[in-house]
Amino acid sequence: xxxxxSYTDRTFPAVIKLGNGNFFEGIxxxxxxxxxxxxxxxxxxxxxxxxxxxxxxxxKGKIVVCRKxxxxxxxxxxxxxxxxxxxxxxxxxxxxxxxxxxxxxxKPDVTAPGVNxxxxxxxxxxxxxxxxxxRSVLFNIESGTSMSCPHVSGLAAxxxxxx
Numbered sequence: 001x002x003x004x005x006s007y008t009d010r011t012f013p014a015v016i017k018l019g020n021g022n023f024f025e026g027i028x029x030x031x032x033x034x035x036x037x038x039x040x041x042x043x044x045x046x047x048x049x050x051x052x053x054x055x056x057x058x059x060k061g062k063i064v065v066c067r068k069x070x071x072x073x074x075x076x077x078x079x080x081x082x083x084x085x086x087x088x089x090x091x092x093x094x095x096x097x098x099x100x101x102x103x104x105x106x107k108p109d110v111t112a113p114g115v116n117x118x119x120x121x122x123x124x125x126x127x128x129x130x131x132x133x134x135r136s137v138l139f140n141i142e143s144g145t146s147m148s149c150p151h152v153s154g155l156a157a158x159x160x161x162x163x
Contacts, residue, residue, distance in 0.1 A: 001156065002107040005114025005148040012116075039063055051130055114148030116141050 014028035019038055042062040044054040049066035121140035126133035 001109045001152070003145055003149050003152045004108035004111040005143065005145045006111040007115045008113045010116075041065055051132070110152055112148040112151035114145060114151075115143045117143065117147040119147060 012027050014026050016024045016026065018024070040062045042059045043065050044059070049064065054064075118139055119142045121127065121137050123136045123138060126135050127137045127140050128135075
């Protein structure tokens with residue numbers, strides 16, 4: 001059985017108010033108290049915000065906006081029809097096509113939640129994986145088929161035990 005990872009119908013909305021009064025709606029996993037004072041935005045000269053490309057003490061307490069990288073702030077205006085929503089789409093990394101064994105059968109066979117899954121995390125690993133990151137967490141947000149397969153495996157085992 002082949003399994004794809006899909007989005008869920010959960011949203012984690014967050015609203016940012018800029019100094020000019022404009023509001024942007026996005027997604028965040030932080031549910032704490034909202035900031036009551038303005039936070040400066042820092043746009044480093046480094047194009048990709050790679051490790052060591054800017055002084056970390058210079059950006060402390062600021063929102064760092066990177067031009068490109070593995071983590072980013074993506075702003076899509078609602079008026080353009082490209083707002084951030086959670087809906088049932090397969091993760092773009094899933095391979096959709098015909099199986100090598102049987103060319104008349106399309107894969108994946110099934111999809112399950114696999115995007116932004118709260119998963120147990122080894123406390124010996126940092127949440128970012130960056131060198132020099134000494135933080136320790138018990139949980140982390142992960143995405144991919146390694147998150148969707150356990151959903152399906154548990155259900156398949158249950159069905160197999162009954163039938």
